[in-house]
Amino acid sequence: MMSTAQDDPTPKMILDRIAAPVAGKLRMAGWLGIAAALVWPAQAALVGLVLGTLVAPGASPGLSPLAGAAGFLGLALLRILLDWQSQKLSANAAETVLRETRARLLSRAFRQASRVAALSPAELAALSAEKLAALEPWATRYRPAFLRARIVPVAFLILVATQSWAAAVILLIAGPLIPLFMALVGMAAQEASEKQMIEIGALNRLLIDRIAAITDLRLLGAEARSRADLEIKSDDLRIRTMAVLRVAFLSSTVLELFSAIGVAFMAVYVGFSLIGWMNFGTWGVKMTPAEGIFLLMIAPEFFQPLRDLAAAWHDRAAALAVASELDATEQAIDGAETMLGTGGAGHAPAIGALRWQGITIRPGAAAAPIALPDGTVAPGEAVAITGPSGAGKTTLLTALAGLIRPEAGSVHLGDLRLSDETADDWRAAFGWIPQSPRFPDASLRELITLNRPGDLEAALAAAQAAEVVAGLPGALDARLGDMGGGVSGGEARRLLIARAHYAQRPIVLADEPTADLDPETGAKIIAGLLALRARGTTLIVASHDPALIAAMDRSIALEAGA
């Protein structure tokens, strides 16, 4: 489907590429986090000195409790400051990545040619909103934790080894071969968390499924039955989820266990050394109380970076998944055609005859190209484009509006040729009535006027849409919403014809305006269109409705599979 396996970058490479612009910031954030973690040994040393002085007054160097506490607090503030900067930097990097990725994806997706989009609107919405948001915790939590886990334990191990190689051995045994340990835990956790996501997703889908059917359930008197059924299924899912969690928690328990055992062994070793029962591992010098306390305080912090990493592991899995999806989507958009121009506001060109010659178009990415017959439409003419389904009627209309890029051929309006440069001005001459209108979330008034001056009453009357408006709650202030809630298909088209009347554009393209309508509603649509024509508008209508075709001046027939 896509490129061959060996060209395919791994999800990790894709993720790195996405984050490349902020790689420096992320690295800096990581190092600041490491610096913060490395403040702890200094704090531990201060505590060691204070307790050492208490145990053996007169020991050198000595430190009073108050001075030690003040130093401890001061270092803690330094640590907080470093952590603060680290988090701020990684949050900043995450923000940049997220903003730029979203902006790039959305602007390119919106400019795809009509009807051949590489992804559905719902997919684009989900990807650009929730899914891409997974990049943030990856940058703010996982990346810094990953760097810390690579550096901090090693640094602590070296510090401990300078005091006592035996203590270093204890840490090494408790956290055996750190990378392996991490990998094992990571794999188990990843697998379990993926399974858990699936199970929780299943619970949600079950709920959605039932709520989507709630009217049917009420009509069937099946609310109680369905509830009981949902209860059983939820319980079943919970039992399966718990089975998964039992494994997942085991892996994090292993981490907890190793770190607790590490601390316990360190305490016993240090205690025995200080009593004097053990005299090995300290490079031939007797361990001082201050050193002993220092070693004991280092032990729990040695494991902390590993625990942080395990906690952030899920963020990595989520980011890798979304990176792969983003990459596949962007490649698909690359492969898909774009519309001509940018879709900005333009100045309508002088009107002449609309001519098209030798147009060959691929109606979909995988479809075979179709050749469309040449045609000319004089200003003020009303022309029907006819032909069986699949002959390319809608494709021709979209090509005339520069919404799809022909593989060959040219389109002229008078002397102006349709191209990327002229497309925005070109389209300013056109009005558009699609077969299934989609309404953005705006008031009906805005939808029809597009916030431009004009005679709204007259436009509604000419399109026979005044009664449609009257039936809506709030009339012109009604918000139809995504699915055109509250208006039927025929009503929606009448509203769009009203918009065409209002905009007074010289050429109007209408795609199957009477499809799936009863004859009575169809007649109203035709009357609205003829009213456009009566004021001199050029009409080009794709249709196979005999009544509509008869109402036009002439027709251009497309042949199936031409």
Added chain:
Amino acid sequence: MKTLLTLAWRLIADQKWSFLRGLALSFLVLAMGAALLGLSGWFVTAAAVAGISGLGLDFDFFRPSAGVRGLALGRAAARYGERLLTHDATLRALADLRLALMDGVARRPHEAQARLRGAEALNRLTSDVDALDGLLLRLVLPFLAGGMAQLAALGMLWWLEGEAIGIAVFLIYFFGAGFGLIWVARAARRDARAAETALQGIRRRALETMRARADLAIAGQLEEATARTLAEVEADALARRNLEALDRRVAAVIAATTALAGATALAIGGQMAAAGQITPARAAIGLFVALALAESVLLLRRGMAEIGRMQEAGARVRDLTDTPPRPVPEIPAGPADPQAPLLEARALSFARPGSTRPVFEDLSFTLRPGETLFLTGPSGAGKSTALAVLAGLMPPGSGTLSIEGRPLAQLPEPELRRHLTMVPQRSQLIGGSIAENLALALPADGALDEDAAWAALRAVALDEVIAGRGGLGAMLGEGGGGLSGGQAKRLALARAALRQPKVLLLDEPTEGLDPATARTTLTGLRALLPETGFVIVSHRSPDQAFATRSIALR
């Protein structure tokens, strides 16, 4: 905050014992962690004293070192048990919450349900439930267990080292983690709301711009629409920046609290030890316990980061679960009159709230057993709305409607559904087997009679299709996925027929069917239910051959 507390209490109330056990173990984990570090610090310092004073041989090393090992193992085991128990209890509580949500949605009026069934609303509903899974795990339980651990530490430190250290450490955590976090998180809800609004904004703008991009390009507004979408992206970035800053402040407050508690314990304990009031080993306990208590507030960090989101989600969830019960008819209906028409409408009309024009008006008819009434009219004439009113989903604006001589409004819901059912234009199937879908038509405890099921399927010419898929046990995806539109429609028809209703309302029953199948389906239904009164809305004229009578709506 009150919203979250009420909701938390509701979640806990149903699973009291699971939560109490989980809470006990959470506390145990924290207490053992503090004890492990405190004991280790005491042991090491005491050993140092013994080593220096040459009293090593008298030192009881066995019990402390065994204690340290025991605490280490016990803590890990308690942690594992705690996580299992609290997650199990949370899953149970969330399952209850989902059921309560479904009940709440079921009690909403018909129009409100239609809005809630939209993809956007469903998406938000489930993400709200997901947001609340941290309420107990990451806020309530850590808060309670942490508070208990702090109190236990207060008692232990008071006893071992005197009141000064105990009270100092307790107060620092109390004000730092308590008031400090509340103060920092006071803007959480506002920020979370902004973030959510922006995220929904991105979704909505992306969806509508992508759908309408051809339209927008021709209007010359695509660039503007793109800019509007990117403005939402910008708003989202700003909201996230605020939430991140909040998280940073929470982390700083927690770190500062811990450091202050440790330093204070060190200063007071050290001074007391220097003055000979306590031994150095005891002074070490205070310090190490104070540092170990950090864990009791660290657990709150994630919860605090999510608190605003939870408040928002909680408010919406409560709004749905607290839907008032469906109104019960004030005047109970009398007995059915067998002589009266099955369904009788007199001068029915209906207008949407806020609209000046009625959707339909002056609808009158009588329907007797075995009759088929067709409602016709142009698109937008209110045929589907009329059917919803006839089905008792919405009250009529004026006029009367009675079933077997009893006013519809006086019939309790279960009684009404026993006599009358409807197959809406966009009827929904559920995920599960064919049998499960059909069984929805039966009383709550009824089992599906296979012969009746096949008879119903045969009536709608679906028996061969279902048999080809492996019979009644064949599984469907969510929303009946796997069947074509026409097949799903016919399965919904068969399901309604299984109820043997006296009145059956059908909205565009043959939509998506070819003429031959449409004819077979309607004939089959009529043969299966010879005594039932049908009211059918259809814009396909061939269907009208089945009509006893037609009424045109304008």
